[in-house]
Amino acid sequence: MSNDRLSASRRLDVALAMAERGDSEAAIEVATAAIEADSDWDEAYFALGEILEKAGRKDPAIDAYRQYLMRDATDRMGAEVRLMLLGAVAMRDRLPPEYVRALFDDYAPRFENSLRDKLTYRAPELMFEAVRTLLADMPHPLEVLDLGCGTGLVADVFAGKIDVIDGVDLSPRMLNRARAKGSYRDLVVADITAMPDMATSRYGMVIAADVLNYLGDLEPVLAMIHARLLPGGILVMSLEEGAVYPFDLGPGQRFRHHPDVIAGWLKRAGLEVISDQQGTLRQEKGNAVTGRIVVARAVSAIIGPTLLPELAVSAVEGDPGAPIVLH
Known part of the structure; x- marks a missing residue:
């Protein structure tokens, strides 16, 4: 570590301690001094x-987050998420993958204790x-x-079943x-929107518990899930419920999906809804987080914009009543 970075790190530690005590103005001054010591x-x-941001100084906070993004294009700390919540950038379709990876790598040692004991997480049981x-x-x-x-x-909940x-x-x-x-x-490190090869190419069931909350537009990933399901296979997923159509980003930095958009996305992805139930997924800051547990079955055809035009024409010119199967 360079002398400049060491000096900046010491100052930033002091600034964070001041902010924790509620002395925002002093914390801002010392954090600014840390940047002056190492502007990179x-x-x-x-x-x-x-x-x-915590001090209510929105515009300077936006500028600081933008300065961060100029220095880290991967956005492993999630500055763009903060900018979305502050209304400074347009709503994106997903959270930055590097941010999500870093978030959960850091969270891993305390993940189960936090979810089960503190947040009363019960999505797997509901599913x-x-x-x-x-x-x-x-x-x-x-x-x-x-x-x-x-x-x-x-796996803990579904074991033996x-x-x-x-x-x-x-x-x-x-x-x-x-x-x-x-x-x-088989366990694979991968982004679910770029599905890797797995031990099996198609499954009888796909489970998506508390993961689609990190994506906004679900239509592409639902089409991918359809491609991974056997005919008649089942998808069960949990989603946080929102009041903004089609989705918005909640203060917990997860996407919330409007109930009315889900059925359309599923239908266009070739998935037929079997059940759609409301439930409490977990607690957050003492408040219940309402979500939906949706079960859908894979049908033989994908319709709508995900259907290739030449396949549609072929079906019409041949047997219009025949199902269109995408491989």
Whole structure:
């Protein structure tokens, strides 16, 4: 560490301690001094932005976050998320992947304790109840793909009720904890919007628990899920419910989806809704987070804009009543 970075780091530590005590003005002054000591340190700009934002100084906070983004194009600290919440940039379709990865890599050691004990997280239990009566009639062996599997909370709940489960997650440290449980056959570090090759190409069930909240427009990923499901296969997903159509970004830095948009997205992705139930996913700052547990079945055709025009023409010129199957 250079002398400039060391001096800046010491000053920033003092600034953060001042902000924690509620002395915002002094914290802003010392954080600014940290940047003066090392003007290339991206984290100092982000920290200054946070201090300014908490102090109610919106415009200077926006400038600090923008200064951070000029120095870290990957946005591992999530400055663009802050700018979206401050109304300084247009709503994006997803949160920055590097930010989500860094967030959960850091969160991994305390993830389960935080969700289960502090936030009363129960999405996996709600999802199991939503599909419980369907499991007996599904073809076996039942192979399941767990999207955004994290440390394996879904596998904990579904253990003994399914035959095989594979998992995908953006965070290597979360997957290390899932791997230690021994519940998964295959675990892959990947972005769910760019699905890697898995041990099985198509699954009887895909589970997406508390992962689609990090995406805004779900239509592309739902089409990808359809491609990963066997005919008649089941998708079960949890979504946070919002009042803004089609979606907005909540203060918890997760997307909330309007109920009216979900059915249309599913239909165009070739997924038929079986059930759509409201429930409390977890607690956040003492308040219940309302969500939806949606179960949908894969049908043979994808309709709407995801259907290739030449396939549509071919079907019409041949047998108009025949189903269109995309491979």
